[in-house]
Amino acid sequence: MECWFCLHGYTNRCIRGKSFGSLGFDGGQAEYVRVPFADGTLQRAPTTVDDSLLIMMCDIFPTGYYGANRAIQYFESQSHELDTINADTPMFQLQELKDCVFVCLGCGPVGLCSILTCLTKKVGKVFAVDAVDDRLAEAERWGAIPLKLGRDDIKAKILEATDGRGADAVIELVGNAPALKSAFELVRPAGCISSIGFHQGEVPFTAFEAYAKNLNINMGRAPARRVFNDALDVLVANSDKVREFVTHKLPVSEAAKGYEIFEKQQARKVVLVF
Ligand SMILES: [Zn+2]
Numbered sequence: 001m002e003c004w005f006c007l008h009g010y011t012n013r014c015i016r017g018k019s020f021g022s023l024g025f026d027g028g029q030a031e032y033v034r035v036p037f038a039d040g041t042l043q044r045a046p047t048t049v050d051d052s053l054l055i056m057m058c059d060i061f062p063t064g065y066y067g068a069n070r071a072i073q074y075f076e077s078q079s080h081e082l083d084t085i086n087a088d089t090p091m092f093q094l095q096e097l098k099d100c101v102f103v104c105l106g107c108g109p110v111g112l113c114s115i116l117t118c119l120t121k122k123v124g125k126v127f128a129v130d131a132v133d134d135r136l137a138e139a140e141r142w143g144a145i146p147l148k149l150g151r152d153d154i155k156a157k158i159l160e161a162t163d164g165r166g167a168d169a170v171i172e173l174v175g176n177a178p179a180l181k182s183a184f185e186l187v188r189p190a191g192c193i194s195s196i197g198f199h200q201g202e203v204p205f206t207a208f209e210a211y212a213k214n215l216n217i218n219m220g221r222a223p224a225r226r227v228f229n230d231a232l233d234v235l236v237a238n239s240d241k242v243r244e245f246v247t248h249k250l251p252v253s254e255a256a257k258g259y260e261i262f263e264k265q266q267a268r269k270v271v272l273v274f
Contacts, residue, residue, distance in 0.1 A: 001040035011040055012223040029255065031274055043228050052246055053239055055271055056113075057232060059224070061242070064113025064173070065231035066222035067196035068102075071169035072121055074192040074216060075100055101162050103127045103186055104144070106173035106197065107135040109245055109269060114171050114196075115144050116238045117231075125161060129154055129182075142241060158186050166191060173197050177204040190214040196222065245269045 005013040016037065021027035035041055045054055075097055082092040102123045104115050107130035118126045119142060128139035129147045136146035145161075147154050158167050166188030172179050175197025181204040183193045195217065210217070235242055248270045250258045258270035 001037060006037075006040045009226045010223055011225040012221045014040065029252065029272060040225055043225065046232070049232070049236060049239075052249075052271060053235060053242060056235060056242055056245065056269075057228065060110050060245075060269075061113050061235050062224040062227050062231045063196060063222045064110040064115075065117045065234055066224075066227050067110070067171045067173060067194050068104075068114040068117035068121070068123075069227070069230070070194040070218050071102065071171055071192050072097065072118070072123065074194075074218075075168065095168070097122055098124045100168040101125045101127070101158070103129060103158060103167045103170045103183075104139075104173065105129050105170060105179050105183055105186075107132070107139050108173070110196070111135070111171075111173040112138060112245075113242075114173060115139050115142065116241060117234050118171075119143050120234050120237055127154075127158065127161070127167070138244075154182070155186060162188065165189075168192070169194065171196065175199050177201050180204050184209070184213075184215070187213070187215070190216070192216040193218070195219040246271050249273055 001007060003015045005011070005015060014037070018025040020033075075095065079094045079096060082094050086092055086094075100123050102118050102125070104111050104118070104126065107115065107128045111128070111130070112135065115126055115128055126144040127147055128136055128144040129149060130136055131149040133148070136148060140146045147157055162168070167186045168188060169192040170183040170187045172183040172193060172195040176199070179197060180195060180199065183195065184205045187193055190213070193215065199219065245268055247268045248258065248261065250270060250272055252272045252274050255272050258267070258272060261267040262270055
């Protein structure tokens with residue numbers, strides 16, 4: 001670990017960072033893998049958590065955790081600031097997490113990890129938005145409120161749940177312009193959008209619209225090494241639920257089949273075993 005960003009905890013913005021399996025950097029599905037700058041990437045595996053859970057910590061769980069926690073931290077910092085002002089002259093009502101309404105847009109495995117984080121950290125109400133029934137059913141079993149794209153009037157439901165102000169935070173996990181536009185429409189003035197989706201296009205609202213809403217927005221990938229320990233605590237607290245993410249375990253010789261069934265959405269997560 002040597003660049004300014006890594007040294008200050010922004011391991012997601014390392015100036016020499018690369019992703020396994022991307023251009024110019026081989027994938028990691030092999031018996032042995034060389035990891036450059038391993039001190040900023042690798043983490044000693046805790047012996048108390050089994051491998052089928054730990055594999056979630058490579059990517060999806062820290063990502064979902066970070067998407068949720070960025071929004072949670074925003075509200076905690078707001079409360080702290082108002083609390084300090086109130087100590088001098090009591091004038092503001094604090095909004096605690098238990099009074100917050102969060103929306104998770106996108107409930108694939110990463111979205112479900114975000115929902116678990118929100119529920120574990122006691123966000124008051126968590127809405128889960130997706131078009132896929134079994135994802136919504138799972139989110140509902142855990143305590144989220146399901147809203148189905150194409151069936152429910154999502155904006156009306158959120159306004160109804162917030163006395164007309166809009167969602168306090170929207171965690172956007174889809175990564176396309178329509179999803180980001182929905183996030184903008186659902187979030188309340190001075191609320192927070194935490195966008196963890198991998199966007200590659202234009203921002204679908206204007207700077208003036210963002211100004212007129214006092215929008216707080218945070219985008220980009222998770223600093224997985226930085227959030228690892230906190231995310232692991234949330235994972236362990238929900239191990240019975242997260243275990244269900246792995247629907248198939250295949251020998252590495254059948255890796256191609258694993259990709260094929262994943263592509264056809266017949267598998268949620270496939271673990272390759274050596
Ligand atoms: Zn670095």
